[in-house]
Amino acid sequence: MPTAYDVDREQLAVLLSGEPAYRVQQVWDGLYRRVVWPEAMTELPARLRADLGEWLPAALQPSVERSADGGDTVKWLWGLHDGALIETVLMRYPDRATVCVSTQAGCAMACQFCATGQGGFRRHLSVGEIVEQVARAVAAARPRRLSNVVLMGMGEPLANFDRVWPAVLRLVRDMGISARHVTVSTVGVVPGIRRLAGTGVPVNLAVSLHAANDERRDQLVPINRRYPLNTLVDACAEYVHRTSRRLSFEWALIADVNDGAADAVELAAIARPLGAHVNLIPLNPTPGYPVRGSQPDVVRGFRDRLLRLGVNATIRSTRGVEIDAACGQLAARGGSGTAGAGGRYENTGAGGESGDADAAGRHGAAVTRRGPGTRPSLSVSAALPVAAITGNPQQEHRLGEQDLVP
Numbered sequence: 100m101p102t103a104y105d106v107d108r109e110q111l112a113v114l115l116s117g118e119p120a121y122r123v124q125q126v127w128d129g130l131y132r133r134v135v136w137p138e139a140m141t142e143l144p145a146r147l148r149a150d151l152g153e154w155l156p157a158a159l160q161p162s163v164e165r166s167a168d169g170g171d172t173v174k175w176l177w178g179l180h181d182g183a184l185i186e187t188v189l190m191r192y193p194d195r196a197t198v199c200v201s202t203q204a205g206c207a208m209a210c211q212f213c214a215t216g217q218g219g220f221r222r223h224l225s226v227g228e229i230v231e232q233v234a235r236a237v238a239a240a241r242p243r244r245l246s247n248v249v250l251m252g253m254g255e256p257l258a259n260f261d262r263v264w265p266a267v268l269r270l271v272r273d274m275g276i277s278a279r280h281v282t283v284s285t286v287g288v289v290p291g292i293r294r295l296a297g298t299g300v301p302v303n304l305a306v307s308l309h310a311a312n313d314e315r316r317d318q319l320v321p322i323n324r325r326y327p328l329n330t331l332v333d334a335c336a337e338y339v340h341r342t343s344r345r346l347s348f349e350w351a352l353i354a355d356v357n358d359g360a361a362d363a364v365e366l367a368a369i370a371r372p373l374g375a376h377v378n379l380i381p382l383n384p385t386p387g388y389p390v391r392g393s394q395p396d397v398v399r400g401f402r403d404r405l406l407r408l409g410v411n412a413t414i415r416s417t418r419g420v421e422i423d424a425a426c427g428q429l430a431a432r433g434g435s436g437t438a439g440a441g442g443r444y445e446n447t448g449a450g451g452e453s454g455d456a457d458a459a460g461r462h463g464a465a466v467t468r469r470g471p472g473t474r475p476s477l478s479v480s481a482a483l484p485v486a487a488i489t490g491n492p493q494q495e496h497r498l499g500e501q502d503l504v505p
């Protein structure tokens with residue numbers, strides 16, 4: 100059965116074929132402009148609201164919710180109809196909010212250091228499952244405006260292009276989110292980058308690079324064996340040329356793996372000609388890849404080296420290491436992650452910081468479970484224990500600086 104945000108206008112018109120024609124627009128506006136469930140569309144007759152509640156069910160069943168900073172940062176683990184688990188992260192700022200959404204249940208890209216990749220691929224998310232994550236965030240962010248959407252959660256967005264792109268168009272055209280405030284991440288799926296460049300919709304592109312030579316990237320990011328750096332760089336150049344949007348590279352700093360002076364030089368040689376911004380993230384360790392993230396002084400040194408080489412670079416924060424806050428870790432444990440204090444990396448200023456760091460957890464953690472069959476709601480329960488840490492997604496699936504610009 101299609102869910103509320105899976106149906107398109109034509110399908111909605113079929114569902115409402117016995118109703119006055121204007122009902123289609125009313126319901127569509129309710130879902131996308133007001134962002135409410137049918138039961139709250141009080142302009143509709145009660146019997147129609149009840150019918151719509153059955154015809155347009157929610158896709159996401161709340162499973163676990165963690166929050167931090169008095170609720171300013173929230174991480175949800177959602178159960179889907181087939182038992183798959185996905186994660187969504189909302190970051191609230193004083194006058195706006197950003198959401199990071201998943202695009203697949205699991206991931207087939209098998210990046211060496213990623214909890215989601217270590218768990219394997221389950222399936223693509225549907226359009227409705229992607230859009231509803233944003234709808235939930237819109238509601239939970241109120242009274243703030245949800246200004247930014249980043250597709251950097253679980254999964255490789257461009258491997259699910261046929262569902263991701265219609266979802267993005269719904270967000271831009273129907274929900275009213277600016278394309279310039281939507282960021283699509285990729286680990287380097289070159290055909291997807293070229294398709295994205297051809298859409299004519301100026302979303303941002305964030306490429307998870309992590310290594311700037313093929314030998315090392317083949318190890319860290321196996322998709323590189325299929326689309327090596329020269330083809331990836333060509334696709335990035337085409338994207339920048341055709342869209343005039345700024346490109347960002349994500350770089351998870353791994354101690355003694357990709358944090359040396361030679362790595363910075365190689366990275367600069369790729370990033371500078373493209374005018375790409377580099378986001379540096381000390382790696383969050385995962386059980387399947389027991390290495391260390393780079394130490395803070397090494398991270399700062401790497402950033403400074405990039406700056407001297409003419410590359411704009413920013414250090415990102417890490418959060419929630421102790422509570423599986425990185426992308427895929429909560430889902431990998433089926434939501435049974437243990438509570439603890441939020442890990443935090445000290446941000447340093449010279450490269451320019453983002454508000455993302457301000458939302459990092461500084462409190463103890465708590466986990467709230469909701470039983471199966473709980474009526475879905477587009478609002479976050481105020482009764483939930485607060486003062487828990489949530490996480491930004493894992494290393495390379497981080498928010499780029501531009502994603503946080505209001």
Ligand code: SF4
Nearest residue numbers: 206208210213216254
């Ligand atoms: S880092 Fe991203 S693309 Fe790589 S395995 Fe994890 S979710 Fe997939």
